[in-house]
Amino acid sequence: SLIGFGLNLISISWLVLEETGSELALGKIMAAATIPGVLLALFAGVIIDRMNRKWLMVILNIVRMVIIIVFLSTLLLNSFTMMSLFIMVFLMGTGNSLFWPTAQAFMQQLVEPDEYFNANALLSASYQTGSILGAGLGGLVVHYFGVNTALAINALTYLVSGILISLAPFSYQKRSGNTEKLLSALMKGFKFFQQNLGVLLLGLTTILADVAIWGALSIITITMSRDVYLAGSWGYGIMEGLYGIGALLSTILAGIGSTILGRHRFLLVCYFISAIMVWLSPGFFHIVLAAIAYLFMGLHNNSARICIRTTFMEQVPNQIMGRVQTILGVYTRIAVITSAIIAGWIVENYSVQVGMNFTSIHFLLAAAGIILVLLIPKYRSIIV
Incomplete structure (x- = not known):
């Protein structure tokens, strides 16, 4: 499904342009x-913490597959409109907003605490590598x-993902206390952050590195390939592909x-190198x-991501992980919206270089959070 997510991203981006x-x-899309x-994120966290996460992921894959098939039908019938595109991306966004935090919480549920780093390295690498x-x-x-x-192909990847997840050996045990009132359950995530302000500070700042990838760079990379290097969609494919290879190699670099x-010094090195590569x-x-710069960006940004995700697993109890993830998810998505629209405006009115300067600030702010x-x-x- 992560490969499908990446396919969807380039397909929609190219269609809009x-x-x-x-x-x-494109920023508005x-x-x-x-x-x-x-x-939905706040309520999604409660859903994730109450449901069988394995089958929730299967259902979300099938739903997203159906959405893509319906939209593809409009293209094949020559009835495409920008409104149909807006509806499709809105519905896909709904599915994605449930799927990603579910996957993170499900993985934490499967492994022992002493396996968090290795498990998170694999999950983070698959996330970045698959999507990129x-x-x-x-x-x-x-x-x-x-x-x-x-x-x-995008629709097919969701079908394959749903089948593979359904085959995963997992025995669901219903949690006690599932009759807890929605508001009370929701507040547990906020109470955790109130009692752990350091974790909140770390999350609010380091998440900006992800915002750079899914916000500003989702707009600028394709324009840079098309207008700066005159390479079109194949050039975009090369840059994103090498970023993905870097993300895969990060599973080795993060541990070393x-x-x-x-961990703290390594995080600072990763964020500073990512900022330089963007610039x-x-x-x-x-x-x-430029693609080699993207490889180094993927290598170091995803290494930092592995370390931060592992830190969160060490700090956050599993029974409220879904709520904590989705509270941060609200902030992340607002930041992604803001980053994408600002980046689109900057590139349209100034230049790709100015847009990349703006993007590098995301990584510098992440480093500032560590400091x-x-x-x-x-x-x-x-x-430490």
Whole structure:
């Protein structure tokens, strides 16, 4: 399903730019895909913590497959409109806003605490590698076969994912206390953050690195390939593909780097290198060099992501993980909407380089969050 997510991202992005030629319009489409997460995330956390997470993921895969098939039918019947696109991305955003935190909470439920780092490394690598390689593959599919073929493959990936998850060996045990009132259950996530302000500070700042990827860069990368390097969708595929390879290699670097430098120092190195790679990427004379910068960005950004996700697993009890994830998810989605729209406006009115300068600030703010946590003695132990 992560490969499907990446395929969907490039298909929709290319479709919008072909129809409108506007980066700001693309930013609005990305915002429409993110809004459901803002509206549903808090209640979604309660749902995730009460339901059988395995079968919830299966259902969400099938629902997303049906949505893609219906939208693809409108394209094949030549009845496409921008309104149908808005509806599709809104519905897909609803499914995604439930699926991702469910997967994170389900994984925590499956493994022992001493396995969190390795398990989270695999999950984070699959998340980044699958979605980014999906976007990279999608760029090549769109270039050679068109948007319709990419969307058809997208639908197939959700079907395969649903089947594979359904086959996973997992025995569901109903949690006690599932009759708890919705508001009371919801407040447990807020109470956790009230009692753990250091974890909240860490989350609010380091999440901005993810916002850079799913917000600003989701708009700028495709424009940079098209307008700066004149490489179209295949160039986008190369950059996203190498980012995905870097994310895959991060499963090795994260363990080595955090062991040698300590988790806190390694996080700072990762965020600073990611910021530099973003800043440099539009200024090369060939797209291959920009793609190599994306490889280093993927390597270090996802290494940091593995460390941060592991920290959250160590700090947050599993029985409220869904609520904690989705509370942060509301903030993340608002930030993604803001980042995407601002990036689209900057690129349309100024340049790709200015847009990348804006994107690099996301990583610098993530690094600033690490520094703040280190400077406050009672929070320092969270990441040291």
